[in-house]
Amino acid sequence: MSDVNQASQTLLDSNPASQRIPPSVFLLTGAVAVIGSNSLVLSPIAPEVAQSLGVSVPMVMSGTAAFGLGTAASALFLARHIDRIGAWRMLRIAFMLLTASLLVSAAAPVAFVLVAAQLGAGVAAGVALPAIYASAAAIAPPGRESKTVGIVLTGWTLSLVAGVSISAVLADWLDWRAVYGAVFLLAAGAFAVLVFNGHRDKVSTEPAALPLAALTIVGVRPLLLACGAFMTAFYGVYAYLGDHLHSVLGLPISANGLVTLVYGLGFGAAAFLDSLEKRVSPRLGLPAAFLAVALVYLLMAMENGTYGAILALAFLWGLANHLGLNLLIVRLTALEPGRRGAIMGLNSAVTYLAVFAGPLGFGWLYTTAGFGALAGLAVVLMVVAILAAYAAPSTPRN
Numbered sequence: 001m002s003d004v005n006q007a008s009q010t011l012l013d014s015n016p017a018s019q020r021i022p023p024s025v026f027l028l029t030g031a032v033a034v035i036g037s038n039s040l041v042l043s044p045i046a047p048e049v050a051q052s053l054g055v056s057v058p059m060v061m062s063g064t065a066a067f068g069l070g071t072a073a074s075a076l077f078l079a080r081h082i083d084r085i086g087a088w089r090m091l092r093i094a095f096m097l098l099t100a101s102l103l104v105s106a107a108a109p110v111a112f113v114l115v116a117a118q119l120g121a122g123v124a125a126g127v128a129l130p131a132i133y134a135s136a137a138a139i140a141p142p143g144r145e146s147k148t149v150g151i152v153l154t155g156w157t158l159s160l161v162a163g164v165s166i167s168a169v170l171a172d173w174l175d176w177r178a179v180y181g182a183v184f185l186l187a188a189g190a191f192a193v194l195v196f197n198g199h200r201d202k203v204s205t206e207p208a209a210l211p212l213a214a215l216t217i218v219g220v221r222p223l224l225l226a227c228g229a230f231m232t233a234f235y236g237v238y239a240y241l242g243d244h245l246h247s248v249l250g251l252p253i254s255a256n257g258l259v260t261l262v263y264g265l266g267f268g269a270a271a272f273l274d275s276l277e278k279r280v281s282p283r284l285g286l287p288a289a290f291l292a293v294a295l296v297y298l299l300m301a302m303e304n305g306t307y308g309a310i311l312a313l314a315f316l317w318g319l320a321n322h323l324g325l326n327l328l329i330v331r332l333t334a335l336e337p338g339r340r341g342a343i344m345g346l347n348s349a350v351t352y353l354a355v356f357a358g359p360l361g362f363g364w365l366y367t368t369a370g371f372g373a374l375a376g377l378a379v380v381l382m383v384v385a386i387l388a389a390y391a392a393p394s395t396p397r398n
Contacts, residue, residue, distance in 0.1 A: 022139050025151050027197060028132045031091065032155025034190045035125050037167070037183045038102060039067060039355070040159060042118075044242045044256035045171040045179055052176060055111045057243050058367070061359045063111075063118040064239060068355025070122025071129070071348060078123075079130040079345025080213075087131040087138075088194070094131070095191040098124035102187050106180035126352065130344035137333040137340055149333075150270075150326050160264025160318075169257050214342040219335050222392035227328055228350045229385040230290060233297065233378035234321060235358030244371040249307065259314045266318025273323065286327040286389040292320035294382035301375035331392070 042049070046060045053060070082090050101120035108114035132152060140148035167179040214220055242256040296317045303309045332347055333340050365373050 033158035036159030071352030074126025075348035094128035102184035157268035226388035231354035236362035239359035266315035270322035
């Protein structure tokens with residue numbers, strides 16, 4: 001770079017306007033909120049759905065498993081085209097499919113149709129989420145990647161606080177179909193905004209890489225192993241927390257919504273710890289966040305079933321999970337910026353294989369040994385995540 005270009009870049013970086021978070025980031029945040037509302041809403045209302053359709057709760061939760069399987073397959077085989085086709089264009093296509101799938105979910109006459117519709121929603125999410133995360137990293141101001149990704153991740157907070165929590169109350173007052181109807185309206189609104197926002201893509205001229213090609217990038221494999229253990233633990237515990245509260249503790253469905261609300265508040269509160277994240281080295285920050293998650297699961301395994309204790313742990317759970325997820329995405333997207341779409345596709349594939357494996361794999365243990373055993377297994381998985389994250393090569397923050 002010439003001296004003139006260096007001086008221009010220095011002036012740009014020192015300009016406060018160049019450091020502002022782009023408005024597009026908040027649109028991406030809303031898109032995450034819609035996807036999150038669908039992916040997390042079934043657990044709190046599962047007992048109501050099971051009673052309505054005349055099936056068991058594990059059968060209903062196979063809808064979440066189908067969503068995870070569809071997301072994983074889509075992320076693996078379709079998300080690799082994001083860099084070539086354009087993240088925003090792919091996002092619009094994905095939301096068109098998501099909107100249709102949610103409409104079918106709301107009208108499902110039998111459990112099989114609900115499961116099939118959630119499989120379609122998963123295919124949409126498997127393209128949408130990598131496109132969102134790749135776009136967030138690409139449009140982030142220099143030096144503010146963690147902050148930008150953190151804002152986008154608050155979409156999960158919105159889905160938990162304004163989506164899932166209210167949905168549990170709707171299921172109590174009205175019907176579980178009203179829940180999916182509400183999420184359908186959110187998805188339709190988001191699709192309309194995406195169509196008319198006019199955001200242009202910067203596409204790559206290189207052909208799409210093979211589905212697993214990004215695994216050759218140094219650092220990807222151990223971080224994906226950490227992601228898999230981290231997410232399997234979360235979805236395995238989350239899938240049956242609602243039934244534990246309703247069937248074991250005898251609480252109403254709306255109580256599940258309050259737990260989800262508190263979890264969402266904890267998840268959002270982690271945004272205030274952005275300055276703390278910067279003081280910890282990249283190699284130690286992620287294992288430390290995973291250690292905090294492991295401690296929460298350990299306390300869950302030891303708690304005596306009181307609702308107050310579960311609420312307190314839900315807040316800490318959300319706080320620790322946000323830190324872990326944020327640091328994981330920042331480290332992954334920093335490995336090779338030119339292949340963010342492919343890397344995030346693998347990340348989403350692993351994440352939603354965990355959505356598939358968590359409810360199914362933990363279901364037998366929950367039925368035979370109870371909720372405490374689930375939390376104990378989650379601790380073991382988090383130990384794996386800690387070791388994998390520590391073993392991964394650290395990448396410097398931009």
